[in-house]
Amino acid sequence: GDSVTQMEGPVTLSEEAFLTINCTYTATGYPSLFWYVQYPGEGLQLLLKATKADDKGSNKGFEATYRKETTSFHLEKGSVQVSDSAVYFCALTQGGKLIFGQGTELSVKP
Amino acid sequence: DTGVSQNPRHKITKRGQNVTFRCDPISEHNRLYWYRQTLGQGPEFLTYFQNEAQLEKSRLLSDRFSAERPKGSFSTLEIQRTEQGDSAMYLCASSLGGRLNTEAFFGQGTRLTVV
Numbered sequence: 489g490d491s492v493t494q495m496e497g498p499v500t501l502s503e504e505a506f507l508t509i510n511c512t513y514t515a516t517g518y519p520s521l522f523w524y525v526q527y528p529g530e531g532l533q534l535l536l537k538a539t540k541a542d543d544k545g546s547n548k549g550f551e552a553t554y555r556k557e558t559t560s561f562h563l564e565k566g567s568v569q570v571s572d573s574a575v576y577f578c579a580l581t582q583g584g585k586l587i588f589g590q591g592t593e594l595s596v597k598p
Numbered sequence: 599d600t601g602v603s604q605n606p607r608h609k610i611t612k613r614g615q616n617v618t619f620r621c622d623p624i625s626e627h628n629r630l631y632w633y634r635q636t637l638g639q640g641p642e643f644l645t646y647f648q649n650e651a652q653l654e655k656s657r658l659l660s661d662r663f664s665a666e667r668p669k670g671s672f673s674t675l676e677i678q679r680t681e682q683g684d685s686a687m688y689l690c691a692s693s694l695g696g697r698l699n700t701e702a703f704f705g706q707g708t709r710l711t712v713v
Contacts, residue, residue: 524704530706531601531602531704531705531706531707532641532691532704533704534702534703537701577640577641579640583654584629584648584653584654585631585646585654586631586641586643588633588640588642589640590639590640591638591639
């Protein structure tokens with residue numbers, strides 16, 4: 489079945505460092521792809537999305553490009569802040585629902 | 599607050615007892631989803647509704663689990679004869695429309711502990 493695989497965490501970075509969180513997927517058809525973020529004590533929030541190949545989703549300085557040829561949707565940010573510390577989930581649509589990866593915890597130190 | 603609301607936020611129950619959780623979606627959203635999340639894992643799909651119709655239920659879901667969405671508004675998730683393995687965070691989400699290109703909004707979850 490369809491699935492999402494993320495790089496394992498935790499990822500620890502210093503403020504202003506470059507961030508990449510890898511995400512690859514297995515899917516039949518052409519799913520939409522998402523990154524959700526979960527800040528401590530809060531619910532999941534949509535960070536960005538891409539609905540077709542070569543689309544780039546972006547929000548709050550984060551970007552991810554839908555790469556059909558490599559079945560990837562890696563999350564990047566040029567300069568992370570302490571406030572970006574959270575758990576990040578990659579997800580795809582399967583039928584009427586979202587399928588999530590296992591999450592990657594990001595910790596940003598001042 | 600017009601977001602997705604879940605109650606209770608925390609529930610501790612003894613093994614073998616029944617528990618029921620409630621989810622109030624964003625009012626105009628016709629789709630409602632239930633997920634389960636354990637520590638260090640991503641949310642795992644349980645079931646979803648479009649209006650009052652339950653369209654899909656995970657094959658992994660035990661028949662001790664049942665969900666309803668009467669009148670297409672709030673939803674309840676009941677777990678009968680709870681087991682320690684049911685301990686998890688139960689998440690509810692809602693979205694507008696039949697395609698998941700629209701955003702799904704999540705509640706803060708109900709944390710269940712079975713002792």
